[in-house]
Amino acid sequence: MPLKELTERRNILHQKSDAQTVLRHALTDIQIGKVALVSSFGAESVVLLHMISEIDKATPVIFLDTEMLFPETLTYQREVAIALGLTDVRVITPDRNAVLVEDVDGLLHQADTDACCDLRKTRPLAAALDDFDGWITGRKQFQGGQRAQLPLFEKEGRKIKVNPLAKWSAQNLQDYMVKHDLPRHPLVAKGYPSVGCMPCTTRVSEHEDQRAGRWRNSTKTECGIHFDTSHTTKEGQAA
Template sequence: MPLKEFAERRNLLHRDSDAQTVLRHALDDVQLGKVAMVSSFGAESIVLLHMIAQINPATTVIFLDTEMLFPETLQYQKDVAEKLGLTDVRIITPARDAVLIEDVDGLLHQADTDACCDLRKTRPLAEALKEFDGWITGRKRYQNGQRATLPLFEKDAAKIKINPLANWGPEDLRAYMDDHNLPRHPLVAQGYPSIGCMPCTSRVSAGEDPRAGRWRDTEKEECGIHFENGKMIRGGKAA
């Protein structure tokens, strides 16, 4: 079955399903194949990670360590994985040879944020996902204009991408974390509602969009690991 048709059928099947049901079926879907979760272990990540742990803690979770993350994120990743009992967290880093050639001084982000994201996120993730037929993300429709029409299932190049929390809002996330007494990322209380790499993430003021601190004062909205209509999203539009 063509992937686009597969995604459309699953969206129809799960149009009234809750996030846990979508997750459970995605992980057990023989037609879909082998699925991993990709997590930033960021501000809201623990909701989906907790759901995964409840369904199958042996699910592969891919964590991209760009080698430019906040120390708090690295510690939070370790603490959450241990607390939830996740047994297959794969920490992926950029290819050493590529970093030495393209960003030996660690300053590429100052000249070209897209190239930096490609080196430290897009290519390492593509390599890590080679053995999988689909991957789970924590994206939500409320996060920005690019995600306003986000489906539960979508064709992503030659794979299926699953977005179980697509229709969740901030209040749903807070309620879930409160109900399950889940630990927050320590930087959230310091004014970082959306957390990426340290050089490209700034504090957000009251009333600002939660993602305003990501690549502030630029048109860039995404790191480049997601696609829209078959085109990679890097800035404010598909490239």
């Protein structure tokens, strides 16, 4: 079955399903194939990670260490994986030779943030996903921009992306974390409701959008993993 038709059928099938049902189906659907969860172990990541742990602790979880993350994120990743009993967390890093050629001094982000994200995020993730037919993301419609119409299942190239939390609100996430007493990313309490790489993430004030601290004072709003960054603007942001 063509992937576009498959995603359309799955969206119809699960239009009233809860996130756990969507997630369980994605992990066991023969037609979708082999699937991994891609997690940043960021501010809200623990929700999907907890759901995964309750369904199958051996689910492949891909964590992209750009080598520019906050130390708190690296510590949090290890602690959450242990706490939830996840047994197949794959820590992916940028290609060493590519970094030596393109960003030997670690300052590429100052000259070209898109090139830095491509080097440290987009290409490493693409390589890590080579062996998978689909992947699970934690994106939500309330994050705005192109995500406002985010479906539960979508086709991207030759893979299917699954967004179990697409219809969740910020309150849904908080309620779930409280209900299950899940560990919070330590930077959230310090004013970082969205946590990315250290050089490109700043604190956010109470009245700002939660992603306002990502690439501040720039038109950039996406790293390129989910949307093409070459045409991304604040007005048509892919947050």
